[in-house]
Amino acid sequence: MAKNNIIKNILKRALYPNHLYKVLKLQRNKKRGHRHENDAQLKLYGKVLKGDFLHYGYYDNPNTLPEDISLNIFYTAQKRYAEKLVELITDKTNLILDVGCGMGGLLKLMNERKLKAIGLTPDINQINHIKQTYPNEVLHCKFEDIDSDNYIAQFATVITSESLQYLDLKTALPIIDKIMKPGGKWIACDYFRLGQAHEKSGHDWESFNTLLAEHGFKMTSEENITPHILPTIAYIYMWATQIGLPVKDFIVDKIQVKNPGLYYIIEQSLPEIEGKIDKNINIINPTLFAKEKKYVLMGIERI
Numbered sequence: 001m002a003k004n005n006i007i008k009n010i011l012k013r014a015l016y017p018n019h020l021y022k023v024l025k026l027q028r029n030k031k032r033g034h035r036h037e038n039d040a041q042l043k044l045y046g047k048v049l050k051g052d053f054l055h056y057g058y059y060d061n062p063n064t065l066p067e068d069i070s071l072n073i074f075y076t077a078q079k080r081y082a083e084k085l086v087e088l089i090t091d092k093t094n095l096i097l098d099v100g101c102g103m104g105g106l107l108k109l110m111n112e113r114k115l116k117a118i119g120l121t122p123d124i125n126q127i128n129h130i131k132q133t134y135p136n137e138v139l140h141c142k143f144e145d146i147d148s149d150n151y152i153a154q155f156a157t158v159i160t161s162e163s164l165q166y167l168d169l170k171t172a173l174p175i176i177d178k179i180m181k182p183g184g185k186w187i188a189c190d191y192f193r194l195g196q197a198h199e200k201s202g203h204d205w206e207s208f209n210t211l212l213a214e215h216g217f218k219m220t221s222e223e224n225i226t227p228h229i230l231p232t233i234a235y236i237y238m239w240a241t242q243i244g245l246p247v248k249d250f251i252v253d254k255i256q257v258k259n260p261g262l263y264y265i266i267e268q269s270l271p272e273i274e275g276k277i278d279k280n281i282n283i284i285n286p287t288l289f290a291k292e293k294k295y296v297l298m299g300i301e302r303i
Helices: 003-013 017-032 040-048 071-087 103-113 124-133 169-179 205-214 226-258 262-267 270-283 286-292
Strands: 098-099 117-121 136-138 156-160 180-193 215-226 292-300
Touching: 003 156, 071 103, 071 156, 071 180, 071 226, 098 103, 103 117, 117 124, 136 156, 136 286, 156 205, 169 180, 169 270, 180 205, 205 215, 205 292, 226 270, 226 286, 226 292
Parallel strands: 098 117, 098 156, 117 136, 156 180
Antiparallel strands: 180 292, 215 292
16 A cells, blocks of 8 residues: 555656646756755765765776775875875965865865965855864855956965866966966866767867967976776776666566566666666776776966
């Protein structure tokens, strides 16, 4: 009886006009909202991952097997990634801006090194966490919306760590130029698309280099760290394919046996669901990632 009531309530909310209107209204409001202002996914990562880092990490041994990765190994890789960024900071005295500072892990490391840094993030969960955890000032906005007139030539170092991919470059590059001190450095670490990548996240590498030159920047250091971040991607891929997919098949089989009525409702949608799952798993396929993308740690200065 309980199962029948569940199915009845689902169909009622899906098909009755007044409920259908409510569904559409909620979905429309969701689209209008700003995901970056209260990102539940980032909030989850922040709770799961200690160290307050939200990036892939850097493995000194690029041959680390996914089966050998523990949470402690992953945490160590994340800290090592942050250390690689800090090692590129040449001005140890003046102010640093961490664009897309996440949960504040890099701010913490810079605090430990007695560096002066402030963060920037549009996410309210991250703002609240940093305010409760670290003494650093944090700007609550998208980088493109920063009041650049108030920060003209204020920062000796600007850092974009896995946040560059989200920036509109034609807007962001002039802002970086405006807020960076004379002789300042922009430290960027992110992945880029190579050629016709099937998955469109990240900026195109060639286009990025062209825009750098057009806006008066030059790359003074460049390290391809793709092999050193791949173990994390391989680890996620292993969990998705060796555990996630079998669990999904188990759940579908159980529904088919235990609740054939519900299975009948979802049966026609299963191929579409399977396709979406396969598409998302391909995004974390380490072989495809290494073929189609390049993860680069860069020091960038004005020409």
